[in-house]
Amino acid sequence: MGGTRHNLRVDGARLWATILETSAFGATPAGGINRLTLTPEDGAVRDWFRAACEAAGLAVGTDELGTQFALRRGRDMSRAPIACGSHLDTQPTGGRFDGILGTLAGLEVMRSLNDAGIETEAPLLVVNWTNEEGSRYAPAMMASAAYVGEFTVEDILSRTDAAGISVGQALDSIGAVATEKLGTRAIGAFVELHIEQGPILEAEGKTIGVVEGGQGIAWFDGTITGFESHAGTTPMPRRRDAMGGLAELALAVERIALAHGPSAVATLGEAVIAAPSRNVIPGRVSFTLDVRDPRSATLDAIEAELRAAIATIAERRRLAIDLDRIWRKEPVPFDAGIVGLVESHAEALGLPHRRMVSGAGHDACNLAAKVPTAMIFVPCRDGISHNESESATPSDCTAGADILLQTLVTLANAPKAPA
Ligand code: HGY
Numbered sequence: 001m002g003g004t005r006h007n008l009r010v011d012g013a014r015l016w017a018t019i020l021e022t023s024a025f026g027a028t029p030a031g032g033i034n035r036l037t038l039t040p041e042d043g044a045v046r047d048w049f050r051a052a053c054e055a056a057g058l059a060v061g062t063d064e065l066g067t068q069f070a071l072r073r074g075r076d077m078s079r080a081p082i083a084c085g086s087h088l089d090t091q092p093t094g095g096r097f098d099g100i101l102g103t104l105a106g107l108e109v110m111r112s113l114n115d116a117g118i119e120t121e122a123p124l125l126v127v128n129w130t131n132e133e134g135s136r137y138a139p140a141m142m143a144s145a146a147y148v149g150e151f152t153v154e155d156i157l158s159r160t161d162a163a164g165i166s167v168g169q170a171l172d173s174i175g176a177v178a179t180e181k182l183g184t185r186a187i188g189a190f191v192e193l194h195i196e197q198g199p200i201l202e203a204e205g206k207t208i209g210v211v212e213g214g215q216g217i218a219w220f221d222g223t224i225t226g227f228e229s230h231a232g233t234t235p236m237p238r239r240r241d242a243m244g245g246l247a248e249l250a251l252a253v254e255r256i257a258l259a260h261g262p263s264a265v266a267t268l269g270e271a272v273i274a275a276p277s278r279n280v281i282p283g284r285v286s287f288t289l290d291v292r293d294p295r296s297a298t299l300d301a302i303e304a305e306l307r308a309a310i311a312t313i314a315e316r317r318r319l320a321i322d323l324d325r326i327w328r329k330e331p332v333p334f335d336a337g338i339v340g341l342v343e344s345h346a347e348a349l350g351l352p353h354r355r356m357v358s359g360a361g362h363d364a365c366n367l368a369a370k371v372p373t374a375m376i377f378v379p380c381r382d383g384i385s386h387n388e389s390e391s392a393t394p395s396d397c398t399a400g401a402d403i404l405l406q407t408l409v410t411l412a413n414a415p416k417a418p419a
Pocket residue numbers: 132133134140141359360361362
């Protein structure tokens with residue numbers, strides 16, 4: 001069969017039905033999903049995914065970090081599979097599309113090839129990567145980073161959440177049993193479909209984002225230490241108020257990011273007062289920072305300016321402020337050949353499209369270090385994501401899945417690379 005069959009399409013209604021069906025696992029009253037990685041809700045959707053893949057004739061394996069690999073045989077099983085997929089875990093205020101669209105569209109592609117009786121030369125693979133979100137366990141895109149060798153199994157299994165539960169314990173709690181070693185699963189190329197999670201495609205009336213790469217990310221953990229004392233008897237000038245320090249830091253984060261705009265973004269997303277009490281001046285606050293920009297040098301500059309601002313706040317307010325960079329992901333370019341394929345298929349299907357860089361991190365940003373990788377974006381309403389109101393349309397999801405189908409088939413039927 002030829003490399004590309006432009007008349008080949010997914011069953012958009014079936015894809016949409018699976019998105020709605022699986023949104024029940026961790027459904028929130030506001031219509032979103034709260035399905036943190038390796039919770040019972042995540043375990044339930046993983047069981048659903050395994051059963052659905054097996055019903056579609058795929059062989060499902062699980063690695064030591066719980067990542068699920070669903071394999072569709074090809075005529076030439078000596079070739080490395082062409083992979084797709086994304087993640088099924090969500091943020092606490094997650095929506096029904098972030099990660100879920102790419103994973104379920106992968107299943108839909110396999111189901112559509114089954115319906116059409118098509119066997120590809122190379123095998124195909126659908127992947128559900130563990131803990132893409134990084135909300136319960138840092139860093140984000142954790143399992144795909146370990147798959148490409150950035151972390152060891154032991155390091156990841158020992159990481160704990162805010163309740164002190166380790167990744168290993170959480171995997172056991174959902175009954176995840178490894179059938180293969182981390183990093184041993186062959187992948188010849190990786191294509192990830194995802195909602196844009198930003199406003200550009202919708203604003204420009206484009207259906208397909210041809211993603212050329214991912215921006216850089218830096219994550220920080222910090223603590224501000226002041227001095228607890230009586231809220232009623234401590235005069236304002238004598239206070240060493242950790243929350244006052246945090247308030248100033250939050251404004252400095254915003255000011256510094258804006259100064260490097262428009263691409264730079266920075267977020268103080270978590271803050272916890274140790275032993276909070278209405279009538280005690282906070283003495284200790286822990287916080288987290290997320291800083292991003294497509295330019296590595298700008299990430300460096302923002303970090304330096306943050307540290308300078310922290311030194312000034314600490315000195316003036318007689319606080320101790322520690323800032324620890326716990327993760328740095330460099331900006332990553334995707335494979336020009338596959339990017340071109342996504343673009344040419346969007347062209348061939350008459351779908352309005354544009355090239356762009358991803359503001360969000362994705363497992364594809366890790367895979368790109370090891371295998372030819374690219375991404376396909378579709379719009380989401382008002383660019384909203386990591387919010388329960390996250391929304392996309394059936395037609396855009398179907399269009400993205402069609403491009404995924406065409407791209408995967410082209411790659412799987414391409415002439416075998418010389419040994
Ligand atoms: O943080 C991110 O960019 C991704 O949504 N985990």
